[in-house]
Amino acid sequence: MRIKTFILLLLSLIGLQVNAQEVIFEEEVKENRYSNFGQNMQHFLHPFVDVAFIASFENAVNAEFLIGSSGKLGAGLRYKYKLINWLAAGTDVEVSSYNVFFAIPQNEENTQNIPYNNEKQCTFQSVELNPYIRFNFGKRGNIIGKFIDIGAINSFNINNRLIEKFKTSGTDQVVNRMKIETPKSAIDKFALSPFIRFGMNRNSLFIAYRITNLQLADVVAQVPEFTFGLQMGFIR
Numbered sequence: 691m692r693i694k695t696f697i698l699l700l701l702s703l704i705g706l707q708v709n710a711q712e713v714i715f716e717e718e719v720k721e722n723r724y725s726n727f728g729q730n731m732q733h734f735l736h737p738f739v740d741v742a743f744i745a746s747f748e749n750a751v752n753a754e755f756l757i758g759s760s761g762k763l764g765a766g767l768r769y770k771y772k773l774i775n776w777l778a779a780g781t782d783v784e785v786s787s788y789n790v791f792f793a794i795p796q797n798e799e800n801t802q803n804i805p806y807n808n809e810k811q812c813t814f815q816s817v818e819l820n821p822y823i824r825f826n827f828g829k830r831g832n833i834i835g836k837f838i839d840i841g842a843i844n845s846f847n848i849n850n851r852l853i854e855k856f857k858t859s860g861t862d863q864v865v866n867r868m869k870i871e872t873p874k875s876a877i878d879k880f881a882l883s884p885f886i887r888f889g890m891n892r893n894s895l896f897i898a899y900r901i902t903n904l905q906l907a908d909v910v911a912q913v914p915e916f917t918f919g920l921q922m923g924f925i926r
Contacts, residue, residue, distance in 0.1 A: 729925065730832045734770045738782075739763075740896075742919025744790060746912075755914055756791040756809075762917065763787050770824065782820035786845075789813050790913050812913070814850035814877055818843055822887070834925070839887035843898055850877045878904050883917065892923040
């Protein structure tokens with residue numbers, strides 16, 4: 691009796707094991723795709739900001755450029771396409787705001803209609819398209835690493851205005867007065883500036899030299915041609 695019970699129990703367990711097994715003729719396998727987007731991959735895109743100073747080696751005849759006061763702030767997106775291991779190409783799309791300060795000195799030629807200590811501030815915004823070629827250096831994993839970019843800043847200038855600040859001296863006090871103008875043709879609408887950029891990972895230093903005219907009509911002066919500053923990328 692015990693033997694029969696043991697045999698029946700054993701056959702029941704074998705039946706359960708057989709029923710639990712399922713023959714699989716076809717199974718959908720999820721493909722593990724290799725991503726080509728990343729810092730050192732074929733495609734990469736990231737936002738960035740920059741702060742820069744504007745400088746010149748010579749002043750206009752009737753205006754003195756104020757070094758240290760003039761500069762620009764910008765923000766944009768940078769795209770990079772990897773061609774080979776050490777070479778890439780890409781472009782920046784950026785919106786920038788420029789502030790340029792000039793002092794108008796008193797002399798025999800411009801004493802009429804110009805108050806003492808006259809200062810002019812030109813403020814304008816630009817939309818910039820900046821293509822570049824990138825040369826990569828050194829060993830790196832999936833990081834940007836060390837690089838040198840050579841490219842050109844194509845600036846389309848918009849929304850310009852001219853602010854005139856001056857002080858008129860009295861007997862006992864100095865009177866401050868500000869005049870704001872928005873002339874339609876105060877500045878040229880396009881500027882081209884070749885640049886070179888030295889970078890490592892998210893940070894880079896750049897210098898640009900404008901080769902086209904950027905004339906301030908009311909000041910009778912050119913916006914200084916050199917721009918140099920720091921750029922910082924936002925990278926996860």
